[in-house]
Amino acid sequence: MMARPDPTEPASHMQPFSIKDCALVAMATGRKARVLQELRSELQDIDTASIYNHFWGGLLQSRFGEREYNNDFASWVRHGVHDAILAERLSALAPTTFSTLESLRQEIVELIDNRLDEAEHLSWTRATQQFEFLCSQIVVFDTTMQLQHPKELASVITTLSISSVFYHFIDARRRTADERDDFSDWLTTFGDEFAPLQEDLASIDPYFGSLSELRDRLGQVFTSYFQETTP
Amino acid sequence: MNLLESYAQVAGADVIAQLHQLAAPLKGAKVVHVNSTRVGGGVAEILAKLIPLTQELGIDTRWEVITGDSEFFECTKGMHNTLQGNRIPMGESLLKVYEATNAHNAETLRPVLKDADFVFIHDPQPAPLLKFFPERKGKWVWRCHIDASHPYRPVWQYLRQFVAPYDASIFSLAAFAKELPHPQYLIAPSIDPLSDKNVDLKPDVIQQTYDKYQLDSGRPLVVQVSRYDRFKDPIGVIQAYQLAKQYLPTLQLVLAGGGASDDPEGEVVLSEVQTAAGDDPDAHVLLLPSDAHLEINALQRAADIVLQKSIREGFGLTVTEAMWKGRPVIGGDVGGIRLQVFNHHTGFLVNTPEGAALRIRYLLHQPEMIQAMGQKAQAFVCENFLITRHLREYLTLMVALLHGAQDRIELS
Secondary structure (H helix, E strand, O other): OOOOOOOOOOOOOOOOEEEEEEEEEEEEEEEEEEEEEEHHHHHHHHHHHHHHHHHHHHEEEEEEEOOOOOOHHHHHHHHHHHHHHHHHHOOOHHHHHHHHHHHHHHHHHHHHHHHHHHHHHHHHHHEEEEEEEEEEEEEEEEEEEEEOOHHHHHHHHHHOOHHHHHHHHHHHHHHHHOOOOHHHHHHOOOOOOOOHHHHHHOOOOOOOOOOOHHHHHHHHHHHHHHHHHHO | OOHHHHHHHHHHHHHHHHHHHHHHOOOOOOEEEOOOOOOOOHHHHHHHHHHHHHHHHEEEEEEOOOOOOOHHHHHHHHHHHHHHHOOOOOHHHHHHHHHHHHHHHHHHHHHHHHHOEEEEEOOOOOOHHHHHOOOOOOEEEOOOOOOOOOEEEEEEEHHHHOOOOOOOOEEEHHHHOOOOOOOOOOOHHHHHOOOOOOOOOOOHHHHHHHOOOOOOOOOEEEEEOOOOOOOOHHHHHHHHHHHHHHOOOEEEEEEOOOOOOOHHHHHHHHHHHHHHHHOOOOOOEEOOOOHHHHHHHHHHOOEEEEOOOOOOOOOOOOHHHHHHHOEEEEEEHHHHHHHOOEEEEOEEEOOHHHHHHHHHHHOOHHHHHHHHHHHHHHHHHHHHHHHHHHHHHHHHHHHHHHHOOOOOOOOO
């Protein structure tokens, strides 16, 4: 059996985990769509930061937690264009399964093209609301809080702000080499010791639910893991 | 207890801790807000709290107010109306007064503005100030609080020449943003949970309001708080009430609006509303003074359901206020109401008096749903539309402006 470090002792040979936080401010790009064809056309060359914002930014901005659709494109197609079929197809896109935002962009365009082939009227039907392409600036700051050992995650995670959870669990996928969350990335520095915990974290789908629900879920995973594994 | 500690009790200690962290790189910065009035109106209400809160974070913040004569304010009021869609050309002589007044104010404010690190100019009234500061040191931001999504083009083109050279602008909603050659930030308005309008009230204060307006606290009450303005559809509210009352005979309605003395059309609409209400003793049409904040607060808290059946709306802070008080809102499916009211969660969006009547009946038959939706509404406002969020976004914007156009800024 693999030896576990005493959780009360700082693992001095390991890098501590720095808790960071972030704040987002939304910006207008000035680009809009009034028909589906226009959305497709704008999507071709809109900055990927805007695509990111329309999939993930909503979690941190002033929007309702229980959204009917998990990305803004699907929501607009349903409530602006009134096409439930394409809305469902777009809502099934899981951004975490795309290696780059560029490939996500291509898939959205592909889905729109397919639907335009199926339903010709969508080429010219004017939406009842226009789609506004937004982007955002993110400011990341250090909370000065540091964790010495993964066991501390169990007690700390529920005290973090939801934006800190966003930064470490969602935004991390844009920053880490393996496109995973910061907690898993840190656990890797302990070798295979926390591999089961990394698997538990990988099984959490951050795309559904609100950030506070995500924080609760992470709290459960860390608490139950360390309760079970502490001798 | 300082102000930030008071807000920590409402918004949460983590929210205030985050403000301190974001403010750290701005410590000692000189920030000036400029608008055209110190009292009255939403902008003054927000600044009255935003300034001391920013000061407590260690940022040297001032609030300056420009002055002008009646011609100046006649001009800026006309400009305000045309930017919101009224198609009325503005006279050349009034525009000259507008520019001359700004030139005069620029000289008065020069010592404060020329060395400021950040200058926030609110709304069109002081917008031309920037052109008198070619030697300015800091970042200048134009904050547009009004719905300028469908402006009268000639007036917008005139104003645009003053606004375009700013370093950035802020709009309340994406739909309000204009085409400008600088970053356009989106910051939604907010409410102050500790103001008279929103502070928690003791039951006896609410009871006094019941008594004052001869309302029966044992019977269902729906309330709409808004100016007597056709865009707020007060007649539609009365129709909805009358339709619902056929099924709920004990239903009471309060329509409460501010004074109409500065709005000639307001008096006409008020008279139409009074006629529509007729002699129904349960339909109360109230004309309240503009500072009746506690009374409005009590009426919103007395309501089982709050209505905001607008047919056009900017953001709809009365919706936010009602939701903060734990009331579900039946609102018009327009503008910023759509960002706050979510069907079956925080209320219902409606398009007709019939739709509003149906939702009134639906909710009043399910009191447990009123309570559940009210709780969700309050939590949603707490997370998104309190002044602490507003301040966080201002701080984020200032930090972002210091770092240029990059989409990710890492503070060490």
